[in-house]
Amino acid sequence: MNLRTNTRFAIALTALFAIACGPQYRNAFSYHFADNEDAQLAAILEQLPEASQDDAPENVLGQPIAVVTTHAEDGGERQIVALRVDSGETMWSVAADAATQPEILGDVVLISTRERVIAYDLSGGRQLWAYDLPDLAYVGATRDGDTIYWSATVGALGGARRVGHVVAMDARSGREIWRHEVQGVFGQPAAQGGLVFVPWERQNIAVLDEATGDEVARLRSTDDVIAWAFDHPTGIYYGGRGVYRLTHRSVSGTRAESTHIRPPLGELPRQPESVFPDGFVPKPGTRSARGRIRVYFNPAPAADAESIHIEGDTYYFAYYRYVFAYDLEGNLRWSRILEQDVVNAEAMPHGLLTFGEQGQMHLLDVETGNDRWTQDTGLATASVALDAAGFSPGGESGETRPLRQSLNEMVVDPDNRLVAARAYAIERLAAIEDEEITRDLLDLYQQQSMPGALTEAIRESLRTRRSGAQFLMEALARRYDYLEDTQAPPLEAIVPALLEMEHAEAVPQLIHHMMDHETPARVLPDVVRAVVRLGGEDAVPALRTFLVLYHADSEFQGPVADQAPEEEGGQPVSADPEARALAFAAEGIFEHGGVEGRELLASLSVETARTHEPIAAYIQGLYQSEREAEERRAQEEEAAAQAALAEAAAEAEAALPNRLSQEQVNQTFAANADSIRECVAGELERNPRLNQVRLVFILSSDGQASELTVAPNSDPLVECMRGQVADIEFPRFRQRRMRANFVVSIRGGTEEVEGGQPAVQPLPEDAPWWAWSQRRAALRGVAEQVPAEVEPWWAEREPPAEEPEPVFAVETHECPPGLPNCNEPDQASDTQQQQGQQASAGQGQQGAQTQQGQQGQQAQQGQQGQQGQQAQQGQQGQASQGQQGQQGQAASGQGQQGQAGGGGTPWWAAAAAEEDEEEEEEEEPAPPRRR
Template sequence: MNRTQRIAVLVLAVTPLFAACGGGGGGSAFGATFPDNRSEQLDPVLARMATAPAPRAPAVAVSLGGTPPELVAFDLESAEVRWRQPSASTSAPQIAGRLVFTLEAPSIVARDLETGAIVFREEAGSLPLVGAAGEGDLAVAVLSTGGGVGAQSRLIIARGGDVHDIIDLTFAVGLPAVRAGMLFIPWSNQNLSVLDGETGEELARVRISDEVVGHALVADGNVYTGQANLIRLTSATVRGTRDGAAWFGASVGELPGTPAFMRDAYAPPPSPQSAIHRVRLDFLPTGDGETVELNDDNLYFTFYRLVFALAPDTGTVKWVYEHDADIVGGGALPGGLIIADAAGTLRRLSAADGRVTWTASSGAPSVVTALRVGGFAAGGAATGEVQSLADQLSAATQNPDARLTPAQLFAVSQLAASSGADVTANLITLCDRRALPEQVRAAACTALGDRVEGREQLVAALERHARFLEGTTAPPVGALARAAARMEERAAVPHLISHLRDPATDLAAVALILAALGELGDESAAAPIGDFLRLYHAEEADDELTVALGASIDALVSLEGPVARELLEEIAGDTMGIAPVRGKARDAVTAMDEAAAAAEAADTERQTPTEDEEAAAEADTPEEEQADVRPRTITAEIVGDVLAPVRRELTLCLSNGEGRPRTARVILHLSGEGSVETVSVTPAPVAACVEALIRAQTFPANERAVRQQVIYTIRR
């Protein structure tokens, strides 16, 4: 039949259908009065699908690209190019049964998938090609403006390589499916109409009230619909909601590039050059009864050159594959994913670990590739060793392609959420790699600072210093210091002190080192922290230096308490010092005084008897003992008087002690009779010397015969 004859046939045979459907009301297909969600209509459709042969179609890839642009069909089974045809398509190719559709303005063009020959052209006007589908000789292409009010759409139905029907509609239509000689057409956001592919009669209609119905697709002989989620057509679908239906919804959180589970079918379709083809999700639905899941429990997320296999219920990464060119097409199949890249290379990735199990190449450059993978089963043993997930995620962050930064940040976040010492080792490597994009490196450093595993790796990293002759650089000390504090890893203290004393350590890292040393509570750090404060407190003012000096004051107070008073008073009184640092030292001294006063007041209140207690004590005291000369409370001044005979020896304890502290803080617990119960001395290196001298002295009893705590400071 030639084109003129076909138009004549359409005018005679199809005009009644146009009259019924063009306005969307008054007739059968798409009519406003057609009932929806009827079991007596849907059940025969389901039975027809169940008895129809399983769809069988050769696995093929059709790419668009090159200069001048051409379509290239590649047979996956034979790994050979079927044909090449020049094409100025402004749409991605759409594989539909034995045809492939493209939009080559002002026409939609259908080519024979086997030979590439053009079998027909139809006027498209200004309507974009939304999608196409087919099974065997039956195919349908959808052109639609999308949107709502004023939408225009056209269905082009083909049988045997020729136009069979054309249906014009006044509402938006989504991406169709074909199964068992029937067309499944989503429209107006909530409807799915099932048409007989031969007669055009509407057989059934489903209306889903709580899901967007934008796509129809076929998998394992079943038809699925939805957009943000999936519903498989079953007898329960007539309920009109996802409740109780065979429903699936992925829960993976927000992904880089915000790819849709399935693209918005009612928005303008993406151009061949659109990033949507390179930032995408691929999946293959499966299940039985009223359950729907994804094959291999994998949702494949492609971001230009990276592929992440995600757990669909959590978004957790299972494996990462890195490619050497942009991936411009993908298709999930049982056991894996087929990818097609911009250079014409195709690979099959294992669903289990992402390793390559098959490779072929058309040699044709491509901006977008459509894939029909069907039951493609070719492939051999996976190549390469299986890397740990931590190593895969770490490797994914190191590609210099700036477009990958969002996906690399995603990889770091997944790495940070993983457990194990090897994860910490990878984060150390990433935080240390200054060639990484700053955002990626900063994220790795933040994640490193929050680690609670990997103590050995942390300490080993801190052992390295910047040495010009040795060609070594300093590790990421600041992040390592934060991690050491979080892990409470005191073995890191000597290394942190070493980096504190190293002039090559940058001030931002110094502040973090000082904070970590204060948190770790190792008193051996007090002296080097004091040295740092004395050395730099009068340097030229600098924001980072001021922060670091402030951190040193906080650390000293945390480690030494009142023992740090003398040094802080010295810093506060140095008129050459940095003003904010002097102020912070003064505030620290004031806080010490207030804390000591509050403690003494609380202790006095606790130890002062009530009037009733005093009266009772006096009543029980013999008259001859009423004139008691014992002190009511043992004060710091009384302790000083008792220790006066050994004052020189006490100062020698400080002078000869490790670090030669200027002061020592003593906390005494005395019984009511004046015997020494406990002696606590800080700093620890002078404790033994001071305690021995104190215990050798005799302290007076107090008149109330109660146990007392006294705080006393020894100064040299």
């Protein structure tokens, strides 16, 4: 065997050794297992049996059976006792110190002690097997077929150690089939259809295969706690304070989208953590308060597979000896006081089967709460398991007792262990809409034996009443009389109730009690406050009298409000009730007494009035509080106005365009035509041949123009335009800045004059740009034939009376390729050629002489072309020589295009140099000029 073979053999042995000695992996409870999977849940639901009626016991005997764990009395041993419910007959009993409540599982009774889980035969009580608990708390079991599944855990109620075991065992032999041990807490499992449902970590339910223990699916709640799960003939149920039924909707993992209901029972006394016993906590087999406060219900077959139905449409709440029954809307149907604390109960179609701690059983009717059947076993019961589904012994339901009567009996029950439930009965009594309830509450309040917690509950319940004011008024009219042994009315309960009812008819009686020296000091502040609130202005005279009488009384000199201790560790000083009463009277006068009332308060607040300092300071504080309130109100109004402005500005900002359109720019100039008319008119005086004025500028988002460029750029025109354009307010827009332009076109025409010259018809607005050049050439020819005594058309603009107003228009014509600045050829070239004439006069004269002949030929050919008699030579002359003539005219002494710029800068070059290089978006194309 070579070295390579030896190495491979060694590696294989090492791997086998690691597998054999390492922990065995089980395919369950992995944190990598997928949860809430549709396909997995569908397979589970397919495997579960169809829902059936829960109308028979589940035990192998098919009889209603109870298995009881007893107390140890007179030094005796504790026992487990199995008995038949219908007769109370004992089937068998064995000595056992059970730590948990028994469980009836088919033909087996299962209990646990501190060290072991023990199974007994249901028929005879023989011990079948025992299983040692590995230092864990047994929390419960279930059964499906011949297998029992149970869980034990530690850490469910806190602590560093969190361990859970779930074990599958043969029900009769106790042989272990499989087990899981994990770091985490388990709850009592449920089993049905070959599947085991194990609550895990209060958030998950792991679904295991009964035969192998492998996990086949997992449900995870994303917004609720899973505290329990149980199997039932109608399906699998789980939940916490609400009830879920396992359906295909459970895959959502949410309360809203699952099949879920929550019993609408409101706030119960010592609110149970869940509506079903917590599956993560052992159910005590000894006497315990935790087993005496419970909600009971039982599922029933539902109309469809996606809903939950409750047996008898009733929820039950047991609190020691008290039982309450509610309908599905949470309305209290009846209440009942039993002789013994309820240790356990089972909801049935006809009512609730209860088992008392002294072995007394009752079947309470679902509609009335009366006994349909009773049985007394005499067993000193610590815990009990019931398997009595379908138990129906007959019996009459009896007459319905008034709920008002049963609740009153519960309130006066002398069992002070049950004060919380008696206070709950007071709350439910006050909720009944019967005016007689107000009198009942007053009578209960005045019972001398009533505990303080209950008198407080009655007082608070009276405040919720909105009927029965006449009973409050009857009590309020009562006066203390020692000789007649008449007690003073309970003002501390009556006055707040009258205030809540806003019963103004009580004011005269309240004023009497306010002025009566027999009125207890502790209730005097409430009386005065009620006089102020219910009496308003009508009570001011009585309040003035009360304040004047007692403002300097030594009994009324204490602090108005509670005071903190002056030194660290000292005792706080409580408010004096008499002083508080004076303060309330002063406040009522300040609010309702008008000018005279405030004058009285001002006179009492000065030092010479001998008013006690706390009262005087309180009165001064009323004025200060009013000033501060006015300041706050003004500030709030200002803040609201600013907020409204800011909101309006934000809305306006949101409505602004990203940038202005050319139409908006045009409209703004049209609205401000008067401001620039003088500038244009002045330029016309200086330059009669002016055809148009072009403005290019930068607009900021606030609508202000800057960086203005003007063509022609004569100094007077530029200076005038800058001032006028800067004053124009353009619409606002969102973009930081934009480039804009505007063209002022000065249009004219020729009419028929003496000599028979025809008028020249204007070109259509959509004529191409070169047609304007052709027309200009024709116009020049016409102008030369106009008699000398007839002034040209532009001269007619000079007299102010006949001067035509400039026409503001925007060119809409796009330049052809190669001529990006075609919009300004004539005027700018005219201006630059005049500059060129001044710069080189000789060249200009030469150009004029040379051009005269060309222009004459061009004019003659142009006229022929206009009359439809152009030859090819005339067309070429107009196209080439005419364009040159258009850039230099002999009559004006202008040079040709090539000679015109001797030292000058073309207008388009100047405009281009002044454009903003930082502009973010390109300038929109300038509209074409209309000549």
